[in-house]
Structure formats: C-alpha cells, structure tokens
Amino acid sequence: MLLGEAARRAGHHPHRPAARWPGGCPRSLDHRGSASRPALASRRDRCAASGDARPRPPVIGRATLSGSAPALAGDERARLFVALELPPGVREALELWRSSAPRRVRGLRMVTPAALHVTLCFLGWRLEREIDGIGAACAAAVAGWGPLALSLGDPVWLPDRRPRVLAVGIEDASDSLAGLQASLSTELSAGGWYAPETRPFLGHVTVARVPRGTSVRGAKLPPVPAPEFLATHVTLYRSRLGPSGARYEPQRTVELGGRPGExxxxxxxxxxxxxxxxxxxxxxxxxxxxxxxxxxxxDDVVWHVPGRSRISGEHRGIEAVLAYFDRRRTMTDRSFRVTVHGLSVVGDRVVQLAGGRAVRDGRELNWETVGVFRVDGDRVAECWLVPFDLYAFDEIWR
Incomplete structure (x- = not known):
C-alpha cells in the first residue's frame, strides 16, 4: 500500500522512467479535463485541451472509475486535486516574468497568482464525504517528507502541436518532487480515489492559457528567473468551474516538515x-x-456587531464573546436559530450568508445577515456581523 522506506528516501519512483517534456499530450494543466482518467479512457479524453475543455456531465446510475463523476444520485460531488504550494516569492517572480515575456501572443489568459501551483494528482469528481479520508491519505503519504529544494525551469508551450497552455517547468535535481508525487499516487490509488498516470510525472506550473484558434508558433520566450526555493506545503483543492474560469478552494493542507516515522x-x-x-x-x-x-x-476572539441594540458593540476575548452568545439566547428564550444558506472561503476568511429566526414577546422574527469569519488554525478568531437591514436588526434586539 505504501512505498517502501527506501523508495521514500531515494526520492524517486522505482518503476517510472525519468520525467521529460512529453511530445504527445500533457496532463490537464488547469483541472478542466480529467487528467487522472484510467487507461481505458479514449485519447480524446486524455488529451482534452486544458484551456477550453469542459467537464463531461456526471454519469448517474452506472459504475464509475476514479476521476469520473460519482454514480449515486443525490450525493454532493466535488472536483478535487492535490498540489504543491509555491512560496509567495516564487509566485511573484512568475507573475513578473509572464507580464512581459508573452506580449507577442495576443489574448493569453493569465492564471491568477493565487492559482499558481504544481499539480501532483488530479482526482476528478469525488463525493464530498470522501474529502476527510482523502485528506488523511495525503497526510499519510507525506509523513516523513521534509521541505523540497526546487527551482524554476524553462518555459514551454504545451502540447507541442497545438499549444493550449504556457507552462514553466520545475527543476528537481534530487528527484524528490517525483518521489513525493509517487508516494501520494500510491496512497490515493490504494484508497480508490486516484487512477495513476501512465505517462511519467512532469512537475510544472501553468502560468497562462492559449485561446482557441490562437497560434503561438515561432513565439520565443526569454528565460525564466530561476530562484531556488523550498516547497513546504501540499494542499488538497476543490475546483469550482464557472464562466470566468476555475476557482480553487483549499480543503486540507499538510506541511512537509516531519521526520521519518512521524x-x-x-x-x-x-x-x-x-x-x-x-x-x-x-x-x-x-x-x-x-x-x-x-x-x-x-482566547483573544473578537465579535463585531453593528448598531445600537443591546447586543451591539465589539465583544473582545472569549469570556465577552460567550456572554454575547448567552445574551442572545436569553433574550429569545432559547428560540434563536441560525440557518446557513452558503459560504465561500477566501484565504483564512469565510464569507457566510445566513438567516436568523427567533421568537420574542410572542412574535416570530426573521432577518438575514452576512458574516465574515477569520479562522486561525482550527478555531474562529474574529467575526464581523453585517445585517441586511440594520434598522430592523436593531429593533429585533432592542
């Protein structure tokens, strides 16, 4: 199930040839096509264009393989991939280089700086309830791995014949990146969440996408600054597709800082x-x-509540915040309920749309709010409460 300790320390996969820039179609670079589709998938599926490919509709009611849509109707699904995080300084260097290097090619769609990463395993459609197990598998796969010493390599248009993306290779003199990817591949495939690639792993960063019909033939690119850096984190991402492109939401992050056996x-x-x-x-x-x-x-949590009601103000410290919760509970005779309509994650902030309901003086009261939560590790550190109608909110909590 797991790679042998010798293979882990050697930093390379014992059964895979050395990585090289492929002459055929590369793995999907922006997670819009299922890069980890099993070997029986068609060549068209495996070579789906990263910049313009669209995911196939989920197939419901028949058996599916890793990387395809789950087969049970009614289950929430998520498109997932595992990636190596790049330090901020490396992302800045890539952003500076690409802002001037590809000017000769019109219409390039630049990848947002926050989305610059090295894809290790693309899992495709998985059930939401599998996320915890996948996160634990990632943690087990990287146990004992320390930070990786890497550097940026050469820029390249991929694939060779009809380029759809502009990518920058990752130089890995010790093959540690390939070894880490192999460890993740073994652990995730053992859990049934991933179908390993048949092509050799090639570490790279997608920096831009080429619009359909755009020719980049003959477009020369200057060298990329090659700062050495330490990669210290692996993240399990959820990819949400939309009209403006894919949005990546971190689900679990593992630090590469352990010692063997930990x-x-x-x-x-x-x-x-x-x-x-x-x-x-x-x-x-x-x-x-x-x-x-x-x-x-x-311990130093802060709750910001606007208005002039009995619950408004800045409640600082855990005792003050708990007293604020107790006041709301007492004022509504324990009838207060919160219904979360949805939330979105932006870094360490969570923006949430929620509705409140309570009974006071025999009247049922309803209101809507936006809450912005700042998270520190596994705890809530701060919250800004923003009522849709502040005057009505003040009246409810007078």
Missing amino acids: QAVPRPEPGSVVREFHEWQREAYAGGDLDALRPRLT
Missing part, C-alpha cells in the same frame, strides 16, 4: 472550521453548554 497532521480547511463551530453554536443556543464552544474560539 504522522503529518493536515490543517483544517477554514470552511470546515466555521461549519463545525455552527454545529456547536446551534446546540448552545438551544440550551446546551456554552463552554463547549471554548475549544472552537481563540
């Missing part, structure tokens, strides 16, 4: 931290133990 522990995804907090808060508002919320809040 289990790496994934950092919780901010959205999961807020969801778990709300579960415990719901219990507390219904009459449960408020102290159960302490492990979900930092």
Whole structure:
C-alpha cells in the first residue's frame, strides 16, 4: 500500500522512467479535463485541451472509475486535486516574468497568482464525504517528507502541436518532487480515489492559457528567473468551474516538515472550521453548554456587531464573546436559530450568508445577515456581523 522506506528516501519512483517534456499530450494543466482518467479512457479524453475543455456531465446510475463523476444520485460531488504550494516569492517572480515575456501572443489568459501551483494528482469528481479520508491519505503519504529544494525551469508551450497552455517547468535535481508525487499516487490509488498516470510525472506550473484558434508558433520566450526555493506545503483543492474560469478552494493542507516515522497532521480547511463551530453554536443556543464552544474560539476572539441594540458593540476575548452568545439566547428564550444558506472561503476568511429566526414577546422574527469569519488554525478568531437591514436588526434586539 505504501512505498517502501527506501523508495521514500531515494526520492524517486522505482518503476517510472525519468520525467521529460512529453511530445504527445500533457496532463490537464488547469483541472478542466480529467487528467487522472484510467487507461481505458479514449485519447480524446486524455488529451482534452486544458484551456477550453469542459467537464463531461456526471454519469448517474452506472459504475464509475476514479476521476469520473460519482454514480449515486443525490450525493454532493466535488472536483478535487492535490498540489504543491509555491512560496509567495516564487509566485511573484512568475507573475513578473509572464507580464512581459508573452506580449507577442495576443489574448493569453493569465492564471491568477493565487492559482499558481504544481499539480501532483488530479482526482476528478469525488463525493464530498470522501474529502476527510482523502485528506488523511495525503497526510499519510507525506509523513516523513521534509521541505523540497526546487527551482524554476524553462518555459514551454504545451502540447507541442497545438499549444493550449504556457507552462514553466520545475527543476528537481534530487528527484524528490517525483518521489513525493509517487508516494501520494500510491496512497490515493490504494484508497480508490486516484487512477495513476501512465505517462511519467512532469512537475510544472501553468502560468497562462492559449485561446482557441490562437497560434503561438515561432513565439520565443526569454528565460525564466530561476530562484531556488523550498516547497513546504501540499494542499488538497476543490475546483469550482464557472464562466470566468476555475476557482480553487483549499480543503486540507499538510506541511512537509516531519521526520521519518512521524504522522503529518493536515490543517483544517477554514470552511470546515466555521461549519463545525455552527454545529456547536446551534446546540448552545438551544440550551446546551456554552463552554463547549471554548475549544472552537481563540482566547483573544473578537465579535463585531453593528448598531445600537443591546447586543451591539465589539465583544473582545472569549469570556465577552460567550456572554454575547448567552445574551442572545436569553433574550429569545432559547428560540434563536441560525440557518446557513452558503459560504465561500477566501484565504483564512469565510464569507457566510445566513438567516436568523427567533421568537420574542410572542412574535416570530426573521432577518438575514452576512458574516465574515477569520479562522486561525482550527478555531474562529474574529467575526464581523453585517445585517441586511440594520434598522430592523436593531429593533429585533432592542
């Protein structure tokens, strides 16, 4: 199931040839096509254009393989991939280079700086409930791996015949990156979440996409600055496709800092931290133990509540915040309920749309708010509450 310790230390996959720039079609570079589709997939599927390919509609009601849409109707699905994070300085160097280097090619669609990473394993469609297991598998796969010493390599148009992306290679003198990818591939395929690539792994960063019909033949590119850097984190991402392109949301992050034999522990995804907090808060508002919320809040947590009502103000520190929760519970005779409509993760911030409902003086009251949560590790550190109608909100909590 796991690679042998010798293979881990050697930093390379014992059964794979050395990585090279392929002459055929490369792996999907922007996660719009299923790069990890099994070997029986067609060549057209495997060579889907990264800049313009669209995912096939999920196939419901028949058996599916890793990387394809789940087969059970009604289950929430997520498109997932595992990537090596780049340090901020490396992303800045790539952004500076690409801002001037490819000017001869019109219409290039630049990848956002936050989306610059090295894809290690593209999992395709998976069930949302599998995310925890996949995150744990990633942690097990990188246990014992320290930071990787890497550098940026040469720019290249991919694929050779009809380029769809502009990529920059990753120089890996010790083959440690290939070894890390092999370890992840073995662990994730053992769990049934990933079908390993038949082509040799090639570490690279997609920096821009070529629009359909655009020719880049003869477009020469200057060398890329080649700063050496240490890569220290591996992240499990969720890819959400939209009209403006893919948006990547981190689900789990594992640090490459352990020693051999030590289990790496994934950092919780901010959205999961807020969801778990709300579960415990719901219990507390219904009459449960408020102290159960302490492990979900930092000691210096701050809650910002606008207006001039009895609950407004800046509640600083865990005791003040718990007292604020208790006041809302008491004022509504434990009838206060929060319904989360949806949330979005931006870095360590979680933006949430929610509705409130309570009974006061025999009247049922309803309101809508936006909450912005700052997450620190596995705890909520700060919240800004923004009511849709502040005057009505003040009247409710007068």
